[in-house]
Amino acid sequence: MPTPANPFRLSDDVLPRRYHLTLTPHLEEATFDGYVEIDLDIVSDVDAIAINAVDLTFYETILKRDDGSQRACSVSIDEATERARISTRAKIPAGRATLTIRFSGILNDLLTGFYRSTYLDPDGLSQTIATSQMEATDARRAFPCFDEPAKKAIFDITLIVPEHLEAYSNSPIVSEVRPGDGTKIVSYAPTMIMSTYLVAFVVGPFEATEAIDVDGIPVRVVYPKGKADLAPFALEIAAFSLRYFSDYFAIAYPGDKLDLVAIPDFAFGAMENLGCVTFRETALLVDPTKASRVEVERVVDVVAHEIAHMWFGDLVTMDWWEGIWLNEAFATFMEIKCTDAFRPNWKRWVSFGISREMAMGVDGLHATRPIEFDVISPADARGMFDLLTYEKGGSVLRMLEQYLGEALFRDGIRRYLTKHSYANTVTNDLWDALEESSGEPVRDIMNTWILQGGHPVLSVEAGSISQSPFSFAPASGESSIGDHWQVPLLTRTIGGSEITRRVLGDASVSVAPGTIVNAGGWGVYRTAYGSSELAEIMANFSDLTDLEQATLVADTWAATQANKVDLADFLSLCLVVSTSNQTATWSVVTEALSTLNRIADDAQRPLVQASAARILRGKFLELGWDAKDTEDETIPSLRAQVIGALGGVGADDAIRSEALKRFDAGDLHGDLASAVVAIVASVGRDGDYEEIFRRFKQASDPQSEQRYLGALSAFDDPELTRRTFEACFSDDIRTQDAPYEVGALLANRVNGLEIFALLQSRWDETLQRFPIDAHSRMVMGIARIVASEIQANEIAAFLEANPLKVGQRTVVQGIERLKNRSLMAARLAPQLVSILEAFTA
Ligand SMILES: [Zn+2]
Numbered sequence: 001m002p003t004p005a006n007p008f009r010l011s012d013d014v015l016p017r018r019y020h021l022t023l024t025p026h027l028e029e030a031t032f033d034g035y036v037e038i039d040l041d042i043v044s045d046v047d048a049i050a051i052n053a054v055d056l057t058f059y060e061t062i063l064k065r066d067d068g069s070q071r072a073c074s075v076s077i078d079e080a081t082e083r084a085r086i087s088t089r090a091k092i093p094a095g096r097a098t099l100t101i102r103f104s105g106i107l108n109d110l111l112t113g114f115y116r117s118t119y120l121d122p123d124g125l126s127q128t129i130a131t132s133q134m135e136a137t138d139a140r141r142a143f144p145c146f147d148e149p150a151k152k153a154i155f156d157i158t159l160i161v162p163e164h165l166e167a168y169s170n171s172p173i174v175s176e177v178r179p180g181d182g183t184k185i186v187s188y189a190p191t192m193i194m195s196t197y198l199v200a201f202v203v204g205p206f207e208a209t210e211a212i213d214v215d216g217i218p219v220r221v222v223y224p225k226g227k228a229d230l231a232p233f234a235l236e237i238a239a240f241s242l243r244y245f246s247d248y249f250a251i252a253y254p255g256d257k258l259d260l261v262a263i264p265d266f267a268f269g270a271m272e273n274l275g276c277v278t279f280r281e282t283a284l285l286v287d288p289t290k291a292s293r294v295e296v297e298r299v300v301d302v303v304a305h306e307i308a309h310m311w312f313g314d315l316v317t318m319d320w321w322e323g324i325w326l327n328e329a330f331a332t333f334m335e336i337k338c339t340d341a342f343r344p345n346w347k348r349w350v351s352f353g354i355s356r357e358m359a360m361g362v363d364g365l366h367a368t369r370p371i372e373f374d375v376i377s378p379a380d381a382r383g384m385f386d387l388l389t390y391e392k393g394g395s396v397l398r399m400l401e402q403y404l405g406e407a408l409f410r411d412g413i414r415r416y417l418t419k420h421s422y423a424n425t426v427t428n429d430l431w432d433a434l435e436e437s438s439g440e441p442v443r444d445i446m447n448t449w450i451l452q453g454g455h456p457v458l459s460v461e462a463g464s465i466s467q468s469p470f471s472f473a474p475a476s477g478e479s480s481i482g483d484h485w486q487v488p489l490l491t492r493t494i495g496g497s498e499i500t501r502r503v504l505g506d507a508s509v510s511v512a513p514g515t516i517v518n519a520g521g522w523g524v525y526r527t528a529y530g531s532s533e534l535a536e537i538m539a540n541f542s543d544l545t546d547l548e549q550a551t552l553v554a555d556t557w558a559a560t561q562a563n564k565v566d567l568a569d570f571l572s573l574c575l576v577v578s579t580s581n582q583t584a585t586w587s588v589v590t591e592a593l594s595t596l597n598r599i600a601d602d603a604q605r606p607l608v609q610a611s612a613a614r615i616l617r618g619k620f621l622e623l624g625w626d627a628k629d630t631e632d633e634t635i636p637s638l639r640a641q642v643i644g645a646l647g648g649v650g651a652d653d654a655i656r657s658e659a660l661k662r663f664d665a666g667d668l669h670g671d672l673a674s675a676v677v678a679i680v681a682s683v684g685r686d687g688d689y690e691e692i693f694r695r696f697k698q699a700s701d702p703q704s705e706q707r708y709l710g711a712l713s714a715f716d717d718p719e720l721t722r723r724t725f726e727a728c729f730s731d732d733i734r735t736q737d738a739p740y741e742v743g744a745l746l747a748n749r750v751n752g753l754e755i756f757a758l759l760q761s762r763w764d765e766t767l768q769r770f771p772i773d774a775h776s777r778m779v780m781g782i783a784r785i786v787a788s789e790i791q792a793n794e795i796a797a798f799l800e801a802n803p804l805k806v807g808q809r810t811v812v813q814g815i816e817r818l819k820n821r822s823l824m825a826a827r828l829a830p831q832l833v834s835i836l837e838a839f840t841a
Pocket of ligand 1: 331
């Protein structure tokens with residue numbers, strides 16, 4: 001809906017129908033020239049036309065009317081609202097018209113809009129590319145446009161590029177002309193009607209796989225020269241995903257072709273440009289024989305996610321940016337569904353429990369936010385790309401799907417996509433479609449999950465279940481946690497598989513003895529069993545499904561952090577769940593051990609190590625170092641997790657010496673590689689830092705590059721973490737990676753506080769240098785610091801006095817976590833020794 005009060009929104013009086021756009025990038029000069037003709041419907045007489053533009057220079061602007069008359073226009077720029085006001089001397093009458101603009105712009109190095117990046121190819125030669133990242137509101141940096149998702153149009157794109165480079169856009173090439181001046185003029189077929197944020201251009205020394213035909217659609221993987229051997233796997237999952245979604249949605253793929261393009265410098269994980277999806281290299285290029293299961297899985301996830309968007313996002317698009325959550329939550333949900341169909345043995349829905357837990361870790365803070373909230377400015381829209389949009393949103397959709405049933409849910413999705421193809425929607429359109437397919441009050445249920453922050457804890461006592469809001473600590477001021485929810489409640493009884501479905505509202509409901517709450521483990525809520533109920537469940541622990549087990553452990557750890565469960569009880573539970581073979585369960589256990597290790601001082605540390613050994617050692621003895629042919633496909637990741645924790649927090653001598661031996665022999669592959677490199681960093685022998693740095697710079701695939709880069713943040717020696725911090729401001733670490741590396745340095749157990757001081761001293765430079773969308777994720781590293789109350793307050797004071805333009809809410813959440821952790825540390829410190837002594841006795 002148009003909100004005239006919002007100065008950032010364009011009016012609906014002037015609507016674009018078709019763009020004829022020609023761009024000539026000059027890669028060496030880092031500029032581009034452009035020419036655009038925009039066919040317009042002028043709905044009513046206007047004084048001027050407002051169009052979005054940022055950092056563009058307008059040379060000649062002409063308005064041609066349908067009657068053949070044409071007028072030169074004057075242009076005034078309003079930087080604050082990122083708009084140009086185009087006017088002629090007279091009023092502009094309603095009717096059809098064409099606006100032509102000759103303009104130029106800069107190929108920036110900020111990874112937004114139309115940008116330039118340079119990288120070293122495998123031969124050590126510097127290469128330059130120009131590429132685009134328009135979402136959310138940066139198409140306006142590439143060409144003047146009506147840059148709002150509901151202002152859909154057809155795009156006829158032409159790129160004029162140096163002859164020796166390749167050029168890609170959303171559609172297939174229809175003509176390529178070489179005028180003989182060293183350039184080629186590449187024209188693309190008209191796109192379907194779509195939003196500006198989905199337009200893409202990629203220019204550079206790329207190669208592509210042969211296209212494979214997927215039910216009539218040519219699909220390719222495009223990659224920087226020299227990386228052909230890393231492309232075939234992505235092609236396989238792309239073909240699988242395309243078929244999977246065509247079938248699930250019962251609508252054919254809406255584009256003409258599908259290119260998946262690996263970009264050497266990319267701010268996000270990937271971007272769903274119709275027909276020309278762009279990825280950072282780690283999310284697309286992989287050698288499955290060298291990478292770990294988790295790294296391969298990431299490629300599957302991200303490719304599936306982006307292809308799901310071709311329908312959900314590209315074909316049917318949110319009306320305005322507050323709807324971005326639905327776009328991303330749904331693609332996250334579909335990504336897991338598709339990966340689960342691609343490799344059922346990976347048990348992807350169980351391991352997704354890890355992501356949900358991360359989101360609930362934020363959502364239990366008073367600084368959480370509703371999943372959907374009002375978006376006024378572009379900065380508000382940018383701030384939505386966080387855990388609450390993707391992981392909580394995706395989890396809430398999964399909870400709804402499991403409540404409605406998979407078939408009815410899918411029918412509702414088909415109904416929604418069919419009805420709104422090529423158009424725009426608001427969230428309620430989806431609830432309406434799901435209500436029609438299921439007959440359930442979907443809108444009432446979902447509004448309680450979408451329009452308020454937080455989630456409930458369900459207390460089970462004396463045969464009845466009731467809800468109250470969950471939080472990690474009492475509120476000290478305002479809270480964004482809501483007060484009651486319509487909870488889609490699934491229960492079953494111990495030993496039974498039949499699931500009872502109902503909605504839990506304000507009134508408590510009674511249940512039979514031996515009831516398992518959150519059956520299946522899909523609910524986005526915590527469960528707190530009374531002591532007799534819990535005892536009965538624990539006595540039947542093996543009856544719980546994998547995800548039910550993981551959920552029980554996660555809920556108990558959350559309650560421990562919230563000071564509702566004793567640490568000693570949580571540690572006993574860790575022993576019980578050590579039979580589990582799921583990383584979702586073990587990730588809670590290892591995270592808890594790592595927290596204790598941060599809380600402990602050096603004198604207490606041996607007790608933490610002994611506790612870790614008590615919990616982990618049995619599982620290690622069962623799994624050993626080397627994979628067995630007969631083991632489940634979830635085991636290799638688990639083995640890496642157990643070895644990593646035992647060699648890290650556990651400081652186990654035998655594990656450490658074996659890890660060092662393997663590292664020295666260069667015997668690193670697949671699943672164990674990250675764990676081994678992390679252990680090497682935590683031991684920190686002389687020369688290991690330099691060796692890891694050398695391997696980082698010489699890595700031949702993106703996964704090992706990231707693995708070594710990650711380890712550079714994990715040394716205890718402050719001199720070494722300082723060196724890594726410096727490298728983040730040099731050519732050694734690309735801008736796409738540097739903010740995440742600084743975030744990892746902030747999370748360094750020993751040196752986090754010193755790194756924060758360094759960051760503070762280079763604050764302005766940091767914000768200028770790193771992509772704006774990554775700033776908040778960088779600062780989020782403070783969430784893992786354990787500090788004194790005074791130190792925590794100092795960090796908070798600095799970050800509050802220097803708010804980020806994008807993602808400040810994420811920073812405020814980081815501050816709350818930092819303070820919670822520091823309070824927990826203060827609370828546990830006096831009892832830690834006696835608890836751990838009792839546990840290890
Ligand atoms: Zn997405």
